[in-house]
Amino acid sequence: MKQSTSRYFLTAVTAGSALLFSLGLAGCGHKAVPPPPVPAPAAKPTPAPTVTLSADPTSIESGSSSTLTWTSSNAVKVELNGAAVDLNGNQSVSPTQSTDYQVVATGADGQTANDSVRISVTQPPPPPPPPPAVQPAPSFAESVRDAFFDFDKSDIRPDAQQALDTDAAYLKSNPNVDVEVVGHCDARGSAEYNLALGHRRADAVKNYLVSQGVDASRITTESVGKEDPFCTETTSECYQQNRRGHFVRGQ
Amino acid sequence: MRGIRIGVCLLGLALALGAQDQANIVITGSRKYQMAVPDFNALPGVAPDVRATFDQVLWNDLYESAVVNLVGRSLYTAPAPQSEADLDSAGFRQAWSEPPLNVQRLVFGSMQVNNGGLVVDGYLYDVTQPPGGGRLLARRYADPATTAGARAIAHEFADDIIAALGFGPGIATSQIAFISNRTGHQEVWTMDYDGHNQRQRTNLHSIAYSPRISPDGTKLAFMSSVSGEPQIKLLSLLTNRLLPFPTYKGMAETPAWSPDGKKLAFAADMGGPNIEIYTINVNGTDLKRLTHSHGYDNFAPAWNPKPPPGSPGQIAFVSSRIGLPQIYIMNADGSDQQRLPLGGYAVSPSWSPNGLALAFAWVRTGGGEDSGASDIYLWYFGQQKYVQLTHNEERNDFPSWAPDGRHIVFESGAPYRTQLFTVAADGSVPEQLTSQGSNEMPNWSWH
DSSP: OOOHHHHHHHHHHHHHHHHHHHHHHHHHHHHHHHOOOOOOOOOOOOOOOOOOOOOOEEEEEETEEEEEEEEEEEEEEEEEETEEEEESSSEOOOOOOOEEEEEEEETTTTOEEEEEEEEEEEEEOOOOOOOOOOOOOOOOHHHOOOOOOOTTTSSHHHHHHHHHEEOOOOOOOOOOOOEEEEEEEESSSSSHHHHHHHHHHHHHHHHHHHHTTGGGGGEEEEEEEESSSOOOSSSSSHHHHHEEEEEEEEE | TTTTBBBOOOOHHHHHHHHHHHHEEEEEEOOOOOEEOOOOOTTTTTTHHHHHHHHHHHHHHHHSSSSEEEEEEEOOOSSOOGGGGGGSTTHHHHHHTTTTOOSEEEEEEEEEEEEEEEEEEEEEEEEEEEEEEEEEEEEEEEEEHHHHHHHHHHHHHHHHHHHTOOOOSSSSTOOEEEEOOOSSOOEEEEETTTSSSEEEOOOOSEEEEEEEEEESSSEEEEEETTTOOOOOEEEEETOOOOOEOOOOOOOOEEEEEETSSSSEEEEOOOOOOSOOOEEETSSSSSOOOOOOSSSSSSSEEEEOOOOTTOOOEEEEEEEEETTSOEEEETTTSSSOOOOOOOOSSEEEEEEEESSSSEEEEEEOOOOOOTTTEEEEEETTTTTTTEEEEEEESEEEHHHEEESSSSSSEEEEEETEEEEEEEEHHHSOOOOOOOOOSOOEEEEEEOO
């Protein structure tokens, strides 16, 4: 690039030297010898335009900028990549890929000079790879629903059946997950009886899951009766909360 | 008895008692002796707190016995006897036995400290008898000269008085086992019948249920989840250490001692679908299955301490075979299973020591209401009828009969906030025994 610029510059100097040389010849001859007959006046020569273009820096990362600077002489018009610009000036550019910039200077007589510069654009290092685009598995607690029971009952109600169908599907698609079903009872009734009732509820949940194709060896059962309640109010809502087969992820 | 209202249908009970001679179940007011218990004569050397403890505990024991009418000490215009000889002085007995005191039985005595021990001479006299007669009890007691020693002597003397009056064994020296969560975990505890000397017996940090003291008072069977599924555990009350007992597949609960102390009945599923009643020797041999269920459970066996003559033994238990739990009686070999005609939700049977009555917890309407309230009832086999013992809006459960056949201990209160109470079977002398933490499932010792 630099070499290219110099070459154009040299061209312009050569043209100027020739002009000076011709003028000197005319002066010496006039002083030493009688003036010759005046030659027919030649058309006044128009100076050739020159222009230089540089970029700083000439190599950038994508997203960064570089400054183009151009200088012209004997020009009446300067264009940068086809767009008119000042005769001398600079401009900041941010190319996203390697780009050649060309400046063309046009003299009064239509002569042109041009220069060009290339800004190399390097791409930034790739960002760290995004986390593997695996769909995060829904958690055990989000996926598994407890089964609720009526007072003194261990029958699977329709709403419990719905919950357990979901649970069975989850367990079948997550064969590495084992579960413990904990039978709970509300605070009414006798603690000893509730321990047995909780056991029966846990067994009912297990049996339903097995009937839906879950391997029985993946399900353990336990009863806590009325101990370890989810709530302790003496309301029907609280009692219902405590009558359930509760899922705990197996060890 | 704060927050607890206990009553009994006295008219119905009196009629029931008139029908058959089972008066040893409930003592009626008309049979109670008028009794006076003046403070004992304490010789120099007896610490004031030791003396005060003795007088207060003896009074309380006799009051709680519910078989005597104590004449208040402020009425004692008659002089307290310093020795038996005083009783033979002229006019001494009349001062007690005639109006205004009308005392029939006089308890008196003296206490002294001898070689660091507290020595108490205690007497019981029938002061309606003329001088020279009427001595019903004279005994010397010795224990360390501490408040604990004074308490122990008073209990022992009180039970001797009850026996000497003809009311059989007393309860003053009896113990009550129970479950308490006051440490943050359910553990087995024991206490004196009056709530004193509460002692933690286990440290297992797990669900514990159904403590049952052995007939000889040296062991305790209970249910514990310490090893996962509920299992029967045996505890030595002498060492507070667990004794060997078989574990079974699945769950096991509700142990009960046979009257001879050689067997336990309990409920277990053995890994199967139903909970059945089994009996086994305490040493782990001779396991026998007594019930055979199809889709229901059997549990809470209770051995009749005094089965009918010729019977192979009787066991009351609870079964859900007709839906809600009901109380059944069967022979100890599993034969002749009969349901008590109760209905509702009936659990927690406990035999009276004479085998003629059952205490149980009952929700007559079935128990599905929000209140969850249940009451203690007594079932009388002779009359085939029941009497309601508690009348409150709480959940009352786990009655256990005292060795005197006249008292019941039970749990009462809102769920997870229950306390233990005693009451005489006639509804008198209700007392709250516990207040710290939640306390439940009391079991009265056999003696």
